[in-house]
Amino acid sequence: MGPEVAEFEKNFSDFLGGEVISVASGTDALRLSCLALNIGPGDEVLVPANTFIASILGICELGAQPVPVDVDPKTYLMDLTDADRRINSKTKGIIPVHLYGQTLDMDALMDFAQSHKLFLIEDACQAHGAEWNGKKAGTFAQAGCFSFFPSKNLGAFGDGGAIVVNDYDLAKKLRLLRNYGSTQKYIHEIPGTNSRLDSIQATILRIKLDFLEEWNNRRFRVACQYSEGLKGNVSITSPSFDPSLSKNHVFNLFVVQCEYRDQLQKFLTDRGIQTGIHYPIPIHLHKAFASWGYSEGTCPIAENLSKRILSLPMFPEITDKQINTVINAIKEFKIYE
Numbered sequence: 001m002g003p004e005v006a007e008f009e010k011n012f013s014d015f016l017g018g019e020v021i022s023v024a025s026g027t028d029a030l031r032l033s034c035l036a037l038n039i040g041p042g043d044e045v046l047v048p049a050n051t052f053i054a055s056i057l058g059i060c061e062l063g064a065q066p067v068p069v070d071v072d073p074k075t076y077l078m079d080l081t082d083a084d085r086r087i088n089s090k091t092k093g094i095i096p097v098h099l100y101g102q103t104l105d106m107d108a109l110m111d112f113a114q115s116h117k118l119f120l121i122e123d124a125c126q127a128h129g130a131e132w133n134g135k136k137a138g139t140f141a142q143a144g145c146f147s148f149f150p151s152k153n154l155g156a157f158g159d160g161g162a163i164v165v166n167d168y169d170l171a172k173k174l175r176l177l178r179n180y181g182s183t184q185k186y187i188h189e190i191p192g193t194n195s196r197l198d199s200i201q202a203t204i205l206r207i208k209l210d211f212l213e214e215w216n217n218r219r220f221r222v223a224c225q226y227s228e229g230l231k232g233n234v235s236i237t238s239p240s241f242d243p244s245l246s247k248n249h250v251f252n253l254f255v256v257q258c259e260y261r262d263q264l265q266k267f268l269t270d271r272g273i274q275t276g277i278h279y280p281i282p283i284h285l286h287k288a289f290a291s292w293g294y295s296e297g298t299c300p301i302a303e304n305l306s307k308r309i310l311s312l313p314m315f316p317e318i319t320d321k322q323i324n325t326v327i328n329a330i331k332e333f334k335i336y337e
């Protein structure tokens, strides 16, 4: 909580447009936002079925019920038509995820949340610097949550997170919550927790923030190169994005689809190309949440995608030669013949 933390919070606030409260991780950013917005037992919260589990852990911890919503097969993002079908009198909020770095249609989302009187928390943990119509992801909702895990577009050298808000009272409450419910040593106004960003991480993040736009631009160019190189390849579906809207997607991940995903992954691994799967199990099918009683068929699109998706190497430092190596290896993959 030294001056380095305050300086990073100020710089990230200026960058995003909103007040930033740093915390210990993205998971904490989501958990404390849920806590500050008084989510509790009996409440239902809409969440996309295809996301990292941390998107829903705060909801669970507070005794509320995450309700999985299916995703759009092209963008992989939460489908609002399906969200509409899952609303009932217990639905209190919605936590959309700007998954893989791509912003959701925030006009539609804001309308949806307002018309159903839902609180809205954006999980922007994979979308630092992404924009929707010139406004940064994370700054539309009551609270926008970021992770600074090293693999993120803005990553620390360890864990870290932040919440961006535009409401003075909410900001004040979050500042209390992350620091034992206290602003003055040994005086505790509310029961809080210990969720602080280390000064050393804040310093690293402050320095790296100056490079974020340049790195995001590079990620976008890498995505364009992959898309171009894989065009016409019948075994691969590249992510659909508009190359003229370079700010809408900051490509934390470049996720393709392939019917023979597991074989393709092995084929690439054998050639020294590491890939990932984000994510192999939709949230409602995890053993941890078996008590919810959901089964296969709850979110068929997300379930189908989880068997097909593959994340190709994506990081700003990747060279053109490495990109071509990946593209050429995929072209050699011939299982469908």
Ligand SMILES: Cc1ncc(COP(=O)(O)O)c(C=O)c1O
Pocket: 025, 026, 027, 028, 051, 052, 054, 055, 097, 123, 125, 126, 146, 147, 148, 149, 159, 160, 161
């Ligand atoms: C979409 C999403 N939400 C939440 C998190 C949680 O962030 P953290 O790992 O910093 O707790 C992550 C990252 O790991 C994420 O990708």
